[in-house]
Amino acid sequence: MTIQCYSWPTPNGHKVHIMLEECALPYEAIPIDIGAGEQFAPAFLKISPNNKIPAIVDPDGPDGKPISLFESGAILLYLAGKTGQFLPKDTAGKYRVMEWLMWQVGGFGPMLGQAHHFRIYAPERIQYAYDRYTNEAKRLYGVLDKQLGKHEFVAGKQYTIADMAIFPWCRSAANQGIDWADFPNAKRWFDAIEARPAVQRGVQVLADRRKPLMDDKAKQALFGTQQYQKR
Template identity: 55%
Template sequence: MIDLYYWPTPNGHKVSIMLEETGLSYRVKPVNILKGEQFDPAFLEISPNNRMPAIVDHEGPEGRPYSLFESGAILLYLAEKTGRFLPEAPEAGYDAIQWLMFQMAGVGPMFGQCGHFLGYAPEKVPYAIERYSKETHRLYGVMDRRLAESEYLGGETYTVADIATWPWIRVRWLHEIDIDEYPNVKRWYETVGAREGVRRGTAVLAEDEVIGNPTEEAREALFGARQFGGRE
């Protein structure tokens, strides 16, 4: 059994989708980041960076409980555990890993900043909006060119690279993206979104999904001084 520490965000959806796709048994441990539950000392023991998702695999290496944070690392761990969604052949495997790293280092941080300055920042900062909007469009262009020559981001098969990236395209409205401008991304997005595991994964705690227009309590939990307070 795997405990999934989770809230319905793009990063959270990566792991819920992976768990649904692999068929592993798991139970959800909600971490309401809008109420500051990511700062709970018990959660910090699992995820010292006060970010979800995180997991505890009660049947980890050598049968011992094993905890893991950072969504990309979790995807690789679950892929190795199940032998799924990461090709065994070295070249194909690293093709998938490099596009997973592209998501972790590019898509996630840049799309996140774009969404923050467009929808969450308490005041409009034109330079930041222009900077991150342009970078978001640039990254869409990179993906569109890749998907013009490949069925999926990591290659010709569905991999952790697609699982990691798809949730960020799902919230493209927050980044003011017209997906019709990127026809190859659109084709891929629709193909991945039609998978039953993806549908089930994005349905986890869907009733609690809130994007944009944060309350003052949520703004403080997500962006306030508490981020710098360390352990309580």
């Protein structure tokens, strides 16, 4: 049965697109234009109460019953469990992957998002914020680079959902203030992941819907008071 993937071409969306492509699962990508405020629609909030993409509805969930899920990390773990792919079966290996998945969800993604925001989208340059998040981005890339100096993939010898979670955030490294020359191990890994056919398909999902420039309406939906209205 076809999984419904409510998403947009952002790093968090691409994590799930990549996993769906890697697992060759049948799915329908349903665009949620976050610049137009579609993430605040009551129907979407029923499956994603935090008004964020991605979210999925799997009509063939546990025990054959439908299930809806939000939060990209939870979705990756669910799909790995459903398919038995990209998450080691041994306990130690599984938790090593989960460790790096949580690192991405709790730190790498949010901090790079802030670096991107204050470097690219902030209406004025706030030097403290600019430096704070640029430096944190560099620190996190350093953590990643060190790990990849010891292992082929983020969590060891195998390509897993941890790699899928981290990779999309690295596609905007230049906007985060990152020079790949400073992180050769991470660059080697990035190039290897980028070359995978399923990854190439995944990052193209809904890509034609994204506008190159963000207008005032989109900024309001993403960063303004609309984000904080009670619903």
